[in-house]
Amino acid sequence: MEDQITRITSRLVVPFIQVYGIYIILHGHLSPGGSFSGGAIFGASLVLVALSFNLEAGSKQIPHNAASVLESGGALGYLITGLVAIALGGYYLSNKAAGFPMGEAGSLFSAGAIFIITLFVGIKVASTIATLFYYIIEGEK
Template sequence: MSDFVLKRVVALLLPFVQMFGLYVIFHGHLSPGGSFSGGIIVGLGMIAFSLVFGLEKGSEKLTERTTTLIESFGTLWYGAMGLVGVLRGSSFLMNKGSGVPLGEPGKLYSGGLILLITLGVGLKVASTMVTLFNALMEEED
C-alpha cells in the first residue's frame, strides 16, 4: 500500500491512539477503563501501523522476539505481584495484608498493587493482539 494520505494520517494519529490506550490502562483500577480494553487499543495502534506501512516494517519496529518476551513478562509480572502478598505473610494477591496502602476514591495512584497488575495485563494484551495479527497475516503467504 502506498497511499500518501493513509500513511500521513496513521503517522499523525498513532501517538494519540497509543496515548489513549495508556490512559485507559492507567485509569483501569479506580475509574472506568481497564487493562484489557486499554491493551487492545495499544495493540490496535501497532496493528494499524503494520497494516499501512507493511508487515515487514511493522515487525521491524516490534519483532516477534520482543512480543514473546513482553507476553511472558506480563504473565510473570502478574504472578510476582500476587506473590508479594504471600511473601508478606498473608494470602495470594492480597493488597491490604501486604502492607500497601488501599485506594482512595478520586485519587488516581492510590490502588496499591492493582495498578501494577493492570500494567502487566495491559502489556500482555497489547503484545498478544500483535502476535495474533502477525500469526494470521503470515499464514497468508
C-alpha cells in the same frame, strides 16, 4: 499495500491512540476501562501501523523476541505480584491485607496491587493482539 492518504493519516493518529491506550491502562482503577480495554486499544494502534505501512515497518515496532518476552513477562508479573503478597504476609493475590502501598483513594498512584496488575495485564493484552495479527498476516505469505 501502500497508500499515501492512509499512511499520513495513520502517522498523525497513531501517537494519539497509543497515548489514549496508555492512559486507559494507567487509570484502570480510577475511570472506566482497565487493562483489557487499554491493551486492546494499544494493540490496535500497532495493527494500524502494520496495515497502513507495510509489514516490515510494523514488525520493526515490536520484534518477535520482544513480543514473546512481553507476553510471558506480563503473565509472570501477575503471578509474581500474587507471590509477593504471600511474602508480605497476606494470602495469594491479596491487596490491602498484604500491605501494598495504598495511597490516597482517587489519585493516580493508589490502590496498591491493582495498579501493578493492571499494568502487567495491559502489556500482555497489547502484545497478544499485535503478535496474533503479525503471525496470521505472515502465515498468508
